[in-house]
Ligand SMILES: NC(=O)c1ccc[n+]([C@@H]2O[C@H](COP(=O)([O-])OP(=O)(O)OC[C@H]3O[C@@H](n4cnc5c(N)ncnc54)[C@H](O)[C@@H]3O)[C@@H](O)[C@H]2O)c1
């Protein structure tokens with residue numbers, strides 16, 4: 001039965017999800033503490049593969065460990081394989097026609113409802129899973145699993161509505177022109193990282209909202225929280241098959257999906273080398289696809305803070321505090337985390353003193369000791385990798401560790417927030433992505449500000465985020481111009497992390513990604529294939545034109 005269109009519906013007002021503050025004794029603090037305790041008491045959770053609404057327990061399982069205490073298994077998840085991936089593709093394609101023909105308001109309602117369920121009924125549960133599974137403290141879990149994910153789900157609806165309202169401005173007499181924003185033919189493959197529950201949710205949800213069907217391969221480091229998000233979408237009314245939840249071996253699942261002629265798009269967030277590998281696989285398979293696949297990927301970074309010589313004492317202190325936050329929040333495991341810092345020689349003594357004094361106030365420990373600013377890194381692989389950077393700096397004559405540097409994986413994967421000062425502008429820790437709580441400072445001559453801006457752009461292959469601290473407007477304009485192509489998200493007198501959906505659309509260029517800007521309308525345009533429709537109302541009477549008259 002055709003669906004009648006009986007009105008143009010207006011979306012509810014879309015605003016950022018208000019962030020709660022979780023001060024000790026507050027109502028929300030009591031609730032999150034209770035949710036964490038309940039989740040610990042519940043023990044290991046079993047997570048299935050979900051295909052066409054069916055929960056599949058394959059029996060081939062993998063464990064997600066609690067990074068604060070690696071003896072504790074957060075989740076045992078069942079793994080899909082190539083055969084199940086094919087079943088997921090077939091099921092998704094079968095679900096597509098009904099899903100994309102659902103009226104826009106009904107599609108939107110699923111995601112708005114999911115956001116409301118997350119903000120209320122499931123807020124503390126998803127936060128607790130993000131804390132215990134991904135090693136976030138309360139505040140980091142709130143800004144990710146509650147606020148950012150609600151914002152993605154809601155703002156996507158607003159942006160989709162704006163896209164749908166873009167119609168041809170002109171119609172010749174007797175005709176009517178329209179634009180349809182179709183989903184892509186085939187299916188989208190969404191591959192998500194461990195570090196943001198919100199990104200996990202957005203990678204499949206954004207294309208699904210635009211009428212696509214999606215295979216979601218979550219990160220093994222975030223399976224529990226991601227599965228809860230999946231269940232919320234289902235409770236909100238997402239039809240079976242529209243998003244297929246397929247955890248398991250990345251190469252087997254993703255390789256099979258990318259080899260399918262029906263593969264229409266990659267929506268990826270993760271490391272640069274994995275994205276490049278996938279891009280190559282897609283390129284190698286180009287003759288077999290029904291359509292040219294859309295490749296969307298947000299990847300690594302080597303983000304910077306740079307201080308201008310114009311800063312006064314307050315400005316330097318502000319930059320030092322923002323550097324502590326930008327480098328060490330969530331143990332530096334944000335793609336946007338500050339990892340290198342350029343300080344003029346005239347300000348270095350004060351900056352160093354401020355950094356060391358503030359660093360001494362950082363406490364670190366398991367996430368269920370709720371007051372800690374710093375927690376564990378995600379797993380043994382990350383621990384060993386980050387430690388190797390610190391070990392390298394410890395033996396490098398050009399480098400001095402001025403704060404932190406200790407690593408302990410006896411119970412959880414703890415790495416002290418570490419500050420290195422280097423004389424080598426191309427030191428290993430100035431050039432390579434570490435993805436951990438390590439920041440390296442390079443001191444430049446005040447007279448070399450312009451050259452240092454050039455250096456910022458030439459030191460790494462990345463271009464994700466950067467922050468510039470300066471006092472007067474002329475310096476701000478100068479720095480902003482010189483640093484234009486070094487970052488997709490550029491901050492003036494603020495830290496280089498903490499982008500908010502609806503406020504700072506997020507993404508970078510160069511090796512940091514395709515810069516399609518998560519949390520904006522432009523990302524959504526990657527998952528649509530427009531159809532232009534012209535309708536004529538009046539029959540023609542002759543095929544010749546006046547100019548053909550003799
Ligand atoms: N630019 C951004 O917006 C952004 C946001 C978050 C994280 N990141 C980046 O993500 C990285 C950290 O996340 P991570 O450790 O989860 O990244 P990762 O690249 O190790 O994993 C990301 C996803 O890719 C999958 N994967 C790994 N190898 C694969 C393969 N061979 N084929 C197919 N899939 C494969 C993983 O299982 C996971 O689901 C960092 O580099 C960080 O900068 C970027």
Ligand SMILES: N[C@@H](CCC=O)C(=O)O
Pocket residue numbers: 195196333334335336496497498499500506
């Ligand atoms: N919204 C986040 C994105 C981080 C990616 O890992 C930030 O800017 O901190």
